Amino acid sequence: MKSEIMGALVDPVTLEEAVGKVEQFIASRKPHHVVTLNAEILYRARRDPELMKVICGADLVTPDGAGIVWASKRLGSPVPQRVTGIDLMLALAERAGEKGWRLFLYGAEPGVAEEAARNLKKMHPGIRIAGTSHGYLKSEEQEQLIEKIKEAEPHILFVALGAPKQEFWICRNLEKLGVPVCMGVGGSFDVIAGRAKRAPRFMQRAGLEWLYRLVKEPRRFKRMLALPAFAVLVLFESMKKRVFHNFLLL
Numbered sequence: 001m002k003s004e005i006m007g008a009l010v011d012p013v014t015l016e017e018a019v020g021k022v023e024q025f026i027a028s029r030k031p032h033h034v035v036t037l038n039a040e041i042l043y044r045a046r047r048d049p050e051l052m053k054v055i056c057g058a059d060l061v062t063p064d065g066a067g068i069v070w071a072s073k074r075l076g077s078p079v080p081q082r083v084t085g086i087d088l089m090l091a092l093a094e095r096a097g098e099k100g101w102r103l104f105l106y107g108a109e110p111g112v113a114e115e116a117a118r119n120l121k122k123m124h125p126g127i128r129i130a131g132t133s134h135g136y137l138k139s140e141e142q143e144q145l146i147e148k149i150k151e152a153e154p155h156i157l158f159v160a161l162g163a164p165k166q167e168f169w170i171c172r173n174l175e176k177l178g179v180p181v182c183m184g185v186g187g188s189f190d191v192i193a194g195r196a197k198r199a200p201r202f203m204q205r206a207g208l209e210w211l212y213r214l215v216k217e218p219r220r221f222k223r224m225l226a227l228p229a230f231a232v233l234v235l236f237e238s239m240k241k242r243v244f245h246n247f248l249l250l
């Protein structure tokens with residue numbers, strides 16, 4: 001059963017379980033959309049019904065970040081752990097190496113997807129790279145890209161255009177592409193290609209990855225104001241729930 005968190009339906013899965021679900025999607029051969037949902041995007045979706053529809057229509061929605069895990073606990077529908085985009089992508093790359101799955105990498109600046117693909121192949125030689133493309137194509141080049149992906153017949157398509165652009169792109173093209181698993185991965189290609197760094201482990205474990213990103217990329221400040229705003233909304237919602245619950249007990 002899914003956990004309802006501020007209007008979004010999130011799968012209460014561990015990383016290992018998420019990989020298992022993706023494996024089932026691949027076995028089914030039908031197209032599936034995987035979303036890793038963070039607090040910033042969920043806050044945005046509260047004001048954007050189209051985005052909320054895309055999230056709620058996805059086949060697997062993982063709790064991406066400490067904010068979502070915290071909210072799930074406050075609201076009484078806890079999820080077991082964070083399953084971030086980069087962690088899920090790396091875990092899937094490992095499984096792809098064992099199973100020989102074909103991966104297609106679409107997104108990021110020119111050259112980054114190729115570099116990320118090379119690094120993934122070094123990590124897991126069994127991986128098959130079906131193709132790559134950068135994420136700054138002109139609109140008239142989109143049809144060509146769709147054809148290229150269809151011809152390559154990947155098992156998994158990773159889309160790194162940033163959220164929520166990548167989620168809308170996947171939703172628009174999912175059926176046309178027919179790829180069993182399409183997943184938005186934000187800035188993951190930059191990290192795997194070695195162009196950006198992740199927060200140190202202790203910060204990841206303490207749920208402070210957002211702070212590291214803020215220090216490294218101060219231009220994210222405005223976007224990140226969504227995090228305290230999200231926390232206030234969650235506290236308000238949990239208070240409402242508690243008052244309603246106490247009222248029922250009277």
Ligand code: UDP
Nearest residue numbers: 107108109135136160161162163186187190
């Ligand atoms: N990007 C892209 N095309 C665009 C806009 C962004 O390929 O039109 C890429 C950008 O180069 C970067 C990624 O999308 O590699 C966005 O990373 P970010 O960390 O901002 O995404 P988030 O994790 O916040 O969703």
